[in-house]
Amino acid sequence: MKLGLVVGVVWSTKKVREINWCRMYIVQPISTSGEEIDTPLVVADPKNLAACGDKVIYVTSTDASQAFESGFAPVNASIVELVDKIV
């Protein structure tokens, strides 16, 4: 998993059926000290955890499709945690 900052939302009406209801965010990967470490990517949010400006944890690769109820979705990045504090 990786730490990221939600910097934008992607609105799209034509989507694959499995993720038709799911919101898509643009997430900028950051380090725990806050500096940007990679290029932004689009991340699905099946559990509706995040909003713009939140620090989140997202999971990549095949495990991302497990975050969905059906356990099957054509995504490879999805948000799994909303970060409150980093100590």
Added chain:
Amino acid sequence: MFLARVEKKIISSQKHDAYKGKIVFAVQPVSPDGTAKGNEWIAIDYVGAGIGDLVICGGAPGVAKNVFGLDLAPIRTLIIAIVDKINYHDIN
């Protein structure tokens, strides 16, 4: 798998069900002689590691599903071992 040093702990109240009751750490991958290299990863603790420990992180798709006994496990990296000692001979 990769060697890493546990840096910080992530506190979060709203999370996916598979993450409930689990400790989440931010780990910095290190090379065998201890120098940090690469970006930080987030890993779920499975062996009781603490901040500052040298650990082995790893994971394969589906590993967390039967390790934690969940039917849906969006977990990729796990802290799977705490390192006591490394014998490292720099060959170059």
